[in-house]
Amino acid sequence: MASSSGNGGTEGDDRVLRAPSLVSLAAQSIRNRILAGGFQPGERLFEERLTDELAISRPPLREALRLLENEGLVTSQPRRGAFVATLTDQDVYEILTLRSALERMAFELGIPVADPALLAPAEAALEKMEEHAAAGDRGALVQDGYDFHSRLIKIARHGRLEAIYASVQQQLLLCMSRNLLARERFYEDLEEHAARHRGLLELVRAGDVRAALAELESHGERSFEEARPPRGKE
Structure with missing residues (x-):
């Protein structure tokens, strides 16, 4: 049996919470x-x-x-x-078109959602988005947005798709940050940004693959206005 430590915890107890370093x-x-x-x-x-x-x-x-x-x-x-870190226009184009292709594939494979429990992780991430949007925490909202999308694609139950998506995580975060800042300056505040994600989730939940794909395409266009082919690729 583990002995009690002086701070009230127990040696070898994996349940003891440790403060962040x-x-x-x-x-x-x-x-x-x-x-x-x-x-x-x-x-x-x-x-x-x-x-x-x-x-x-x-x-x-x-x-x-x-x-x-x-x-x-x-x-x-x-x-x-x-x-x-700095992303070139070519970097942004490649990252965001890859993201769009992966998410479209997930929707085509996963809608209608076979098990409603598959949407629970995306719902939890979205609730955090809404909390941080209300608090005006843009940095946390960017990370929440990545979490939402990475959890939403789990509806496809496709491990390799999820692994590819995760492999460009930090570059996606930089792109999301860059574009969220640009949008907020012109027409969309943080709560509107979170509300768009709520609308996307509800369409997926409803099981209408055509409507969900249409919203995903519109969502992507509004989210990533800088995802244009570099000169010479148009």
Whole structure:
């Protein structure tokens, strides 16, 4: 039997909750700022400024930046430091057309949804979207949006499709962030953005594959206005 520890937990008890590390907290803070547009593509991430803003020392900050580099949100340059990752127009075109093709395939295979329980993960992600939209948390909303779409495609019950979708996760997040910022400046606020996702889910739930595909196409056009063929591919 495990003995009690001084902090009220038990040794070897996997149920004991552990506080997030400084590294994970710093990474999440920087990640949210990148996705919310607080740091622009190509912007240098100055260590001295970040240590002051996050109230941490350089070792955990550098570890956090390495984590974000592994995720594809940050790049590093020898003797220059860390920078927010930049996507070219070709990158955006390829990522977003791939996303559209994968989601269309999932809808064609998965609607009508055989088991209503398959929609529960997407519903949970959407509820988070609505909460963060109401709170005005753009960075969290971008991550929620990715979670919603990645869970919605589970209706296809196609593991390889899900794996391909996950393989471009961070690049998709950057694209979503870039386009959400552009839309909000002109005509769509965060709650309207979440409401569009609610409408898409309800069409999938209704089981009308034609209506759901039509909304998915419209959803994609409004979401990713920059997904145009690069010059020479039109």
